[in-house]
Amino acid sequence: MLRDLPTVRGAILYESLKGGNVRCGLCERRCLIHPGERGFCQTRLNIEGRLYTLVYGAISALESRPIEIKPFFHFYPGSSALTFSTWSCNLTCPWCQNWHLSRKAPETKEARYITPEGMVALAREHGDQGLCVSFQEPTLLFEYALDVFKLGREYKLYGCFVSNGYLTLDALKMLKEAGMGAINIDIKGDEELYRVYLKGAKEEVIWRNAQAAKEMGLHVEMIHLIVTGLNDKKDKIERLIKKHLGTLGPETPLHFTRYFPAYDYHQQPTSIGIMEFAYETARDAGIYYPYLGNIPGHRYENTYCPSCGTLLIERSGYQIRGKWLKGKQCPRCQRELETIV
Ligand code: SF4
Incomplete structure (x- = not known):
């Protein structure tokens, strides 16, 4: 049975409706899915009034x-x-x-x-x-x-x-x-x-x-x-x-x-x-x-200090080639970068 496959699992976000229909609550398409049918993305299937994902793992x-x-x-x-x-x-x-x-x-x-x-x-x-x-x-x-x-x-x-x-x-x-x-x-x-x-x-x-x-x-x-x-x-x-x-x-x-x-x-x-x-x-x-x-x-592609323009991180093709940050700070003007985690 389909439900026995390891990749088929009960979906978490959906609402049960009358007549075995369901409303998927995972994305804002919020598909109305009739029994035996799939949602727009094809990864969610209504089996007998319950919604399943077909792609778990x-x-x-x-x-x-x-x-x-x-x-x-x-x-x-x-x-x-x-x-x-x-x-x-x-x-x-x-x-x-x-x-x-x-x-x-x-x-x-x-x-x-x-x-x-x-x-x-x-x-x-x-x-x-x-x-x-x-x-x-x-x-x-x-x-x-x-x-x-x-x-x-x-x-x-x-x-x-x-x-x-x-x-x-x-x-x-x-x-x-x-x-x-x-x-x-x-x-x-x-x-x-x-x-x-x-x-x-x-x-x-x-x-x-x-x-x-x-x-x-x-x-x-x-x-x-x-x-x-x-x-x-x-x-x-x-x-x-x-x-x-x-x-x-x-x-x-x-x-x-x-x-x-x-x-x-x-x-x-x-x-x-x-x-x-x-x-x-x-x-x-x-x-x-x-x-x-x-x-x-x-x-x-590089990161520059928004305050003084100093080069802080040099990149090429998504690889870091050089880094001059001191922690999160610009070494020249000491501005702290807000979003480096
Ligand atoms: S079935 Fe797919 S496309 Fe439709 S609401 Fe759910 S996640 Fe979105």
């Missing part, structure tokens, strides 16, 4: 990776995290850079089951300092992430998510309580982009969650993929920067990443000029820690 990819590659630049810099994922997604980006994982429904035979104990043991064997759910939307591994983070905390392993930010506040709160210390949230663009390309998802949910995550005490970094012909106009970038500042304040890092053609979207890679425009506009607007990504060796 069903691991599609697994690798120890530098935390900078997520990217997190202000959370345990220089550490490595055992990073893992499952299949599928709750959004539908035609330009998805990880489509080989996110566009697959979960039945795939390529998945292997790893217990939470096994995952934590692997992290310790590899010498990692943390655990990170990434590559595809980590919200879909919710029940498993709770168990892995709780166990990881006992061994002082940090937990983090690299997410599209479309989870519910209930899910976010439970992850925080289980030991998640940081979330990197991908803000894709404005309301129109979410409506047109992401099947009616809502931009405001992402900002709401980023703000709530900060208020809960999570470390937050934002990422914005600038996609040619989609969100690479100057007025759209200026609007996003304003929204970031107004919602999350100047101390929250904002990463602009360069797009390359992938999956179902084949425009040219983002121009370097527009990437630099984004960085400089963010910096001049008052964001302390803007960054560029996917342009290895660019000077805007």
Whole structure:
């Protein structure tokens, strides 16, 4: 029976309705799921009026990776995290850079089951300092992430998510309580982009969650993929920067990443000029820690002191090449950096 598989477990966040229907409460799609059917993301199945996840510990990819590659630049810099994922997604980006994982429904035979104990043991064997759910939307591994983070905390392993930010506040709160210390949230663009390309998802949910995550005490970094012909106009970038500042304040890092053609979207890679425009506009607007990504060796991958401009951390291709911070302080003007954990 399906329910006997180790990767099939009772879902935690849902509401039972009349007629055996259920309402999933894991992400803000809040799918109404009839008996025998699955939700939008294909990872949740209604079996006889109860909701099940089909991907508990069903691991599609697994690798120890530098935390900078997520990217997190202000959370345990220089550490490595055992990073893992499952299949599928709750959004539908035609330009998805990880489509080989996110566009697959979960039945795939390529998945292997790893217990939470096994995952934590692997992290310790590899010498990692943390655990990170990434590559595809980590919200879909919710029940498993709770168990892995709780166990990881006992061994002082940090937990983090690299997410599209479309989870519910209930899910976010439970992850925080289980030991998640940081979330990197991908803000894709404005309301129109979410409506047109992401099947009616809502931009405001992402900002709401980023703000709530900060208020809960999570470390937050934002990422914005600038996609040619989609969100690479100057007025759209200026609007996003304003929204970031107004919602999350100047101390929250904002990463602009360069797009390359992938999956179902084949425009040219983002121009370097527009990437630099984004960085400089963010910096001049008052964001302390803007960054560029996917342009290895660019000077805007580095961390500079927001007060005196001194180079504090030099990076190339997500590797730290040099570090001049004294603890959390700038060696020149003694300013303390707010968000280096
Ligand atoms: S996680 Fe989101 S997309 Fe998937 S079933 Fe639940 S509400 Fe629907």
